[in-house]
Amino acid sequence: MLTMEKPLINQIYEAQERLESVVIQTPLVPSNILSGLKEGKIFFKLENLQRTGSFKIRGAYNKLAQLSPSEIERGVIAASAGNHAQGVALSAKILGIQARIFMPVTAPLTKIEATEKYGATVKLIGETFDETKQAALDESVITNEIFIPPYDDYAVIAGQGTIGLEILETIADVDQIILPIGGGGLIAGVATIAKTINPAIKIIGVQSYNVHGMLSSIWNQQITANRSNRTLADGCDVAIPGDITYRVLSPLIDETVLVEEEVIKQAIEYLAYKEKIVAEGAGALTAAAIMSGALDHLLINRKTVAVVSGGNIDSGSLKEII
Structure with a gap:
């Protein structure tokens, strides 16, 4: 079992200092x-406005910046549907x-090209x-490269x-806080800091009906794979959540929501036309949860933050949707 050298909450504060000159403190807009x-x-x-177009650079940089000189010499390798790839x-x-990235053959072309543009070698x-x-x-x-996990790692x-x-x-x-879930790194990290500062804050996790490994695991109280089909939220297309993220998140999550693919489409269109926000499928999951009506009873008279996790959507896909 993997263990932490220091409490995760301390690591988050240290990560904030480490990332200060690297990432953008993205806007929080009504x-x-x-x-x-x-x-x-x-x-x-609006993490869609983050460098590389998603939140993933935060965890990737925090992990890489802590590698030892001998690890750096070995180079790094990662697997990603696109956003972690660009972050790494x-x-x-x-x-x-030196970085090599393995990506699914179904990865969006824009994410593949962007990853190569940042200097990494890509293998589909x-x-x-x-x-x-x-x-x-x-x-x-085989190669002895350092594997950089996309979510199941304390530094990430x-x-x-x-x-x-x-x-x-910004909003004390x-x-x-509503968060999309893939492998669980984002929601596990945000839930940890939010609940530490104020245990009364509710953490709401969203996944697609087509792929919801983490929520299935939460409901079954054990790691459970779940994937019936592809999802527009390709950045969250993770059938089996991480062991670490599952353990961290399980006692912290308050509400769960599953959304249909059609609602994700509607959310992407809504965000583009009405909010002027370009979001990929995973980035639109939180808006989809709000638009679905499943959270109406929780939203009345409360302050809610929905994280738009990324905006790396193919222009062709965006045209087709809207």
């Missing part, structure tokens, strides 16, 4: 439309580390993220948790 419709105060945390690629470029392998991840792990054993979780610090520094009296 949604006047949804606030009116849902009779509460709703805000979007840019972080490696900044730190002068596997139909699903889980197949790609296993291929990268197998390769790392700590980097993502800095989003929670930024939210609370937030009542609840």
